[in-house]
Amino acid sequence: MTPRRKRMLAVGGVLLGVGAAAALAFKAFDKNLLYFYDPSQVAAGVAPVGKTFRVGGMVTKGSVQRAPGSLEVRFVLTDYAHTVTVSYTGLLPDLFREGQGVIAHGQLHDGLFVADEVLAKHDEKYMPPEVAKSLKHATPPEDRT
């Protein structure tokens, strides 16, 4: 093989590899991107029905309910403009509590957001950035601590 042909082969190989990686990335992105919506967007019908997405907001005080002995829990997420009710069956994270910002991951069915995962971060001062952003324009009706 001449050096020139060898170089062409090498360049071709690299291009092929990069192309394959890019194709893989786009395909994987396409399937696995999760969009975030706030309760107002859910109320306005922007969020898709029957498709997985993430919703975030503050857990409304006094909204956490569960039937005694049941693993299912319901709570209301708010961005101080609109609310969305979330149902979750399973163990809640340690730092889940009323008045705290959380993100739920799941699907919307008949106006009820059925979550398969609820995230609350370990720092009590922490607020998910998406939630912080969507709350920027709304004024909280009460002092959150």
Add this chain to the structure above:
Amino acid sequence: MIPELGTFALILALLLAIAQSFFGLVGAHLNRQSWMAAVTPTVAGVWVFIALAFGLLTSSFIVNDFTVLYVATNSNSALPLMYRIAAVWGAHEGSLLLWVMILATWALLVAGFSKSLPVAFRARVLGVLGLVGVGFIGFTLFTSSPFARLIPAAQDGADLNPLLQDPALAIHPPMLYMGYVGTAVAFAFAVAAMLSGKLDASWARWTRPWTVAAWMCLTCGIALGSWWAYYVLGWGGWWFWDPVENASFMPWLTTTALIHSLAVTEKRGLFKSWTLLLAIFAFSLSLLGTFLVRSGVLVSVHSFASDPSRGMFILGLLLFFIVGSLTLYAIRAPSLKSEGGFAIVSRESFLLLNNALLVAAAGLILAGELWPLLMDAFDLGKISVGPPYFNLVFLVPALPLVMLLGVGMHASWKRALLETRRKQLLIAAGGAIVVALVLLGIYRSIGAPLTVVGFAAGFFVMASALIEPVSRWRSGQSMPRAALGMAIAHFGVGLFVIGVTGVVSYKVEKDVSLAPGESTAIAGYEFKYLGAKPVTGPNYEAIEARVLVTRGGKPVVDLPTQKRVYRVQRNPMTHAGIDVAWNRDLFVALGDDLGQGKWSMRVQYKPLVRYIWLGALIAAIGGLVAILDRRYRSVRVTESPALKPGAAGETA
């Protein structure tokens, strides 16, 4: 007085680091012997003053000096001594001081073990490390001083985050940082080679042990973090593709590629410019990881409260080092010609594939890491890229990588086919498939589609790694430590693959609601909830639930699990009950009081999960063995003879 002394020590360290980089880089450029001779004392001086600052901060934690803001926000008088010391690096400011401390230590080690290197080259390496030091000591002093005073003093401290009060987490950050910062050494060697325009086999031989040492620390640090997440944070998960985990995994992938590429550069004089590029990538990704975590651009469980000015400072550092080194690369790389070629089937081509796949994996993870930031920056919607993406884009390059590894280990340099080891390889492959099928039989399930592939590949790599040591042992030959280290490390990789395959394919998780006396069964084990009672720890109150695990009526273990509330921060924290055996973990985590005496609980069966961390540990030990090879100890400035074809497994 103590914190002021600490600030003063940091200022002196900064000035000495400036001197270190000046004497090192300018001295080598102008070829002034006296300037270059001054580099070693400055390196020692930087280390002394950083160590002094670090010791002073530690002493403030030990004596509970709550006039220091950083101590007041991250410690408490009731905190046990061990965690008061670990709290030094429990938040942003102190962890940066640790970063700088480790950098100074690496520089001191390089200075101590490089006496036989050419004077100018050594000066340049230490000069570049000095430059990195200037950047990060400056960053600590100007944006994140841990010595700021709090006046009036706090009554008591706000305590260390309860999640961090754990032995594994006390050593996880230092280990990880040793790896992160260790990539700076390989980077410094690369920049020094580009400045001097000379890159030969001896350069690669000097660089290899440092790179392997950094890789070893990175491996241990990541494994420790994974282990910690498993039992403290994750409710039994061992990897989450969390942005910060990715930030440590990308440098790991590139450093792994660099180790292999350096082998080719040393033995065959090939891949020279590629090796330099990898060294730059590995360090850049370490810096990028630091930037992403510290700037608050990415928010994850790990990120500390951050402010924009810090982000800008690190972004500046990042741009300086990346743009600077890449510019130098663009100027100098074309002059570094590789000599000779190689055939399609040869050790070189296997290592080339290894590099391509590792870098592809790192690149795809980087894409997933940055894509949401780009989307948000251009207001295209708030998205997140979850574990399914990362699982897919990692698995696609990783599977062929593992399979090629088993064969590639036995390929010879230049051209040889695999004749010498063909029989053993076939036996290893056949045996691996049989063992994999037997495992499927034991678990009585085919599992996921990739289960048999994962098991077979893992066993094949393990068996293949043993071929060389076993045959040498049987014929009474000794084995160079570098080759033995390689075999051990690859054996560890195989074990890791087995662990991952087992836990991904056969884990069982179940959330249940149990009243005292009730039980639930998973994977043949019966978990019976006996009851809960309050208990008191040194700085927390807890509810402790006892769960009796039986199998076929025979008791296996009595597992206590706690829900702790730490007195100062009042955050609840789950302390899982875990029973460890060679073939599985049983895992119980206490959830919430559901009323009517019932508690929610998560019970889990985790087959082979221990081999994930054991595999990583063995791989790291392999690295250690390789570093101790005699070749690296008696470093002489000579070209290493090219290896004879057919001498596979000699080194790499």
